Every structure is written in C-alpha cells, then in structure tokens.
Amino acid sequence: MLPETQRQEVSIASPRVALIGAGNVATHLAQGLKAAGVDLAWMYSRTQAHAQELAQNVGVQAISHPDFTQAPPADVYVLAIPDQALAQLAQLAKFPEQTLVVHTSGAQPLQVLNALAGVRKGVFYPVQTFSKEKAVNWKSIPICVEAELAEDEQLLKRLGCLLSDQVEVLRGEDRKQLHLAAVFACNFTNHLWGIAQELLQKAQLPAHLLEPLMQETLEKARQFPPFTVQTGPAQRGDDNTIQAHLQLLQDAPQYQELYRVLTHSIQTTASDFGLFSGKQAKND
C-alpha cells in the first residue's frame, strides 16, 4: 500500500474502483477498466463462484464477504447488479463511511441508493447492451454520469473518460427518458430481428439474405429522421400485402398481434414529427 499522500495523487489521475456484480455489465466493465489501465481494487458477487471466475479472467482480486469496510479501500464502488438485487445488497453489504457508491442503471434514480446508509451517491450508466459472449468497444459507448456532489461528478467524468470518448452529465429524469428510448431502439428491435430470423428459418432461408437490409435500415435511420424514411406495406397503405402477411402468421397469433399493432402505429404516426407533436395523424 502506498503512503496516504501518494495514494491521493494516484487517485486524482485514475480513481481506484471496486466492482460489485459479475453479470453482463460487470464483466464488460471489468474488462474495459482493466484494458484502460484503471486500478481495479477488487470484485465482489453474491455468487462467489461468478466473482472468482470473472476476477481470475481479468486478473483482479475477488473478495468473498460483503463487509466492504474490511476490503482494500477504493475511490468509487460501482454496483453493476440487476435493479432488483439492490435491496438485497443493501441488507447484506457494509460500505465504508462516506464513500462514493454508484449504480450503472439507466432506469433507476440516484435516490435508489438511499437504501445504503451514509454513502455519497452517484450514477455511471453506459448506454449499451452487454452480453458476455460479445466483445464491445468501450471508446464508442456513451457514458452518462450523475452525482450528488460536484467533486464526485468530476471524478465520475474522469473515470468515464478513461473508458470512453463520450461522457455526459445526465440527471435522473433525462436518463429515464434515454433509457426508455433505448428499450425501443435496442431491446424491442432485437426482438423483431429474432422474429425475422425465425421466419427465415421456418422457410429454410439463410439469415444473410436480410443482413444488407438491416444494415441499410440502420444507416438510413442515422442519416434521416426515421419517420421521414419509413417504407413498407403499412406506410404505403398496401392492404392486400398486409392481409397476406397476417395470413402467413396465422400459426403465431402473438406475432400477428405485433404485426397489427406496429402496422397501426406506423399508419397513425405523423411522418415528420411523430405522435407527441399533436399533429393530425395521417391515415386515421
């Protein structure tokens, strides 16, 4: 351990991080922080085997007990755990007095950390979808930070900049809106791609037939407001094709309903400004 004055200097250059969790976000955070040269003090997971496996992969110490006052100290304690696991952690864990604890959730307000008594609170939200099996490029991932104290916000910005080229301060309500938009842009989209792939498989058609279309749809949505470049049977009011598609989906009423609801939504959304603009819907 360095003497106190030296440690302070190291901390200013690169905050020392303790990581709680061993899931998708924790795995990628650990790898990303390590690759960025950040000092990872230790990792903890309530499932000890997970923490040990991840810690070993990354080359970090795993601790086995949630009394973090007994573990090596860190500048920031990062909770990369499911939103639902926070209450349980609050009951089990003990953090050093007045230490900085941040969560990584887009959906939760900073105040959810009130469950942890006597800590400084913050948020460190990477706007990305993480699966263990898929590597990510941290440099391109926007990181949204927030903290109660200005100096903590500075520390989180500094930590974010070590990982990513895009770090923004975003307060609770804005982060919630961003997270909701992310569910549409990522989770729901992925489900539709899953259905598309299933339909191809059912017809014994190769998945690569749709890949240029998916890529082009994305490129177009980046260059133009998506509502203004909407194409397809719903947009052009092609009822024959819509009925034929519903017929093809007759064995999957759930996908039929999705098709109906999405078609209706396309047909009743003003093409330039969307629904919230209060404009007259086009086809209603």
Add this chain to the structure above:
Amino acid sequence: MLPETQRQEVSIASPRVALIGAGNVATHLAQGLKAAGVDLAWMYSRTQAHAQELAQNVGVQAISHPDFTQAPPADVYVLAIPDQALAQLAQLAKFPEQTLVVHTSGAQPLQVLNALAGVRKGVFYPVQTFSKEKAVNWKSIPICVEAELAEDEQLLKRLGCLLSDQVEVLRGEDRKQLHLAAVFACNFTNHLWGIAQELLQKAQLPAHLLEPLMQETLEKARQFPPFTVQTGPAQRGDDNTIQAHLQLLQDAPQYQELYRVLTHSIQTTASDFGLFSGKQAKND
C-alpha cells in the same frame, strides 16, 4: 440500331432493359443499372414529369406513351411500380408479344403478371429498402429472381449479377416469407427507431446517444441468434422498470400499447427457438 445478329450478341452479354416506374425502387435501379454499364433502353412513368426528371438525371430516354410496342425493344421490361399500380398499368400498357416482363415486388407472386396478356413472366426482387435521398451499394444487395422459363431465369440471373454479388433463385412462397421477415427486420424496426428518436427529442437529448447502441444491437444480431442475446426489462422480468416506462408513455397511448405488446411477446417467446418451435413459453 445494330443489325440483328450483333444485337443478339450484345443481349447475351448484357440484357437490354426497359424500366417502368419512377419511384424509389425505379430511381435506384436506373442509377444502379447505368453504373453497372447495362444498356437502359428507356424509362416510362404514368407521371410523365417524374419519368423525364429521372431519365434526365440518369441520362436515359424517357418515353411518354404506354404503348411499348412503339418504343425501342428491350430484352426485359422491369416494372418498378407500387403493387397497387399494376392493375392500372395492365389496362393502359401494351407490351410487345412474348416479351419478358418482371416485377420487383417481394410480396407479389409471379402470377400477378397474368394481368398482362401474352408476355413471359418473371420476378426481379432486390431485398432492400430504397429512399430516393439515400444512395445504396448495389453490390451488397441480395437479388431474388424467378421466371416461368429456364432461359428467362438465366437472363435474370445474369442481369442480377451485373448489379450485385448475391443473386438467388427464389420461388413465390419463399419470397413471400422473406418479404414478411423483411417487414419485421426493416419497416417495423425503423418505426421503433423513429419512436426512440422522438422520445429523445422530447427530452431534448441528442440522437447520437443511441447510435452506438443501435450499431451494437445489429452486430450482435448478426453474430448470435437474436432471441439468445435478448436483454432489457422485459427479458429480465423487471416489472418496476416496465411500469415506470408505461407511466412515461402516458401521453402516447399508442406507444404504450406497442410497449405492452412487445414486452409480452419478448416474455412469451422461447429464448432459443422462438414461437413456432412449439416449445413451452418461458414466462407464461
């Protein structure tokens, strides 16, 4: 005009194309064919100004009358018109006897061309979304061809290969399934991205915050079956977040309904094989 024997040779190397239509597909086809060095005989659109504008841009002759027996002959007549416009064209137009006419629709069977008496029939379907304002890379666009006669199928394959590196013969029922999958993979996805962008705008947040997430979602869906890498509140059964999101959407009941139906569909789709597999749904 070349003497007959010479024309025949030219035709074998590169079929001579006549293009009917002046919309999104026709525009990109005209540009793509021209760039590929294909001999574009002429263009026609029922809206004469559109045909003239496009023909001028591409450097092709526009014809103004739908009696195509009076126009310079072509090896293949490509209909790049909306599905709904075909009946009207069949009434107006006159094609040379026994000439090859193809449509460009994923949704329509070859037999829809029965409306045109005495022609050879085929399909030339590029699996892509086209908007006039956005250039496309034809080389990467899968083109699905079909024809009644084997020699016509060969001709369409040859024409396709001049445009694209990926040309496949695909019969009617398979093409219909592919087109349905394309609606999920492109049209519905684009609508969700439109909603995501609208939500960001409402919160005065920049669109670029979601772009790395959209790109990563696509990359993941290419590398893994999308159902197996599904993330988000629906997938992890995070009811608190789901309720909070529905609350945020209270001013847009249409998006609320979409959110509900998509969430339900994610939660009741088997993560590995989807709905058609007949497997027990996970959360139902």
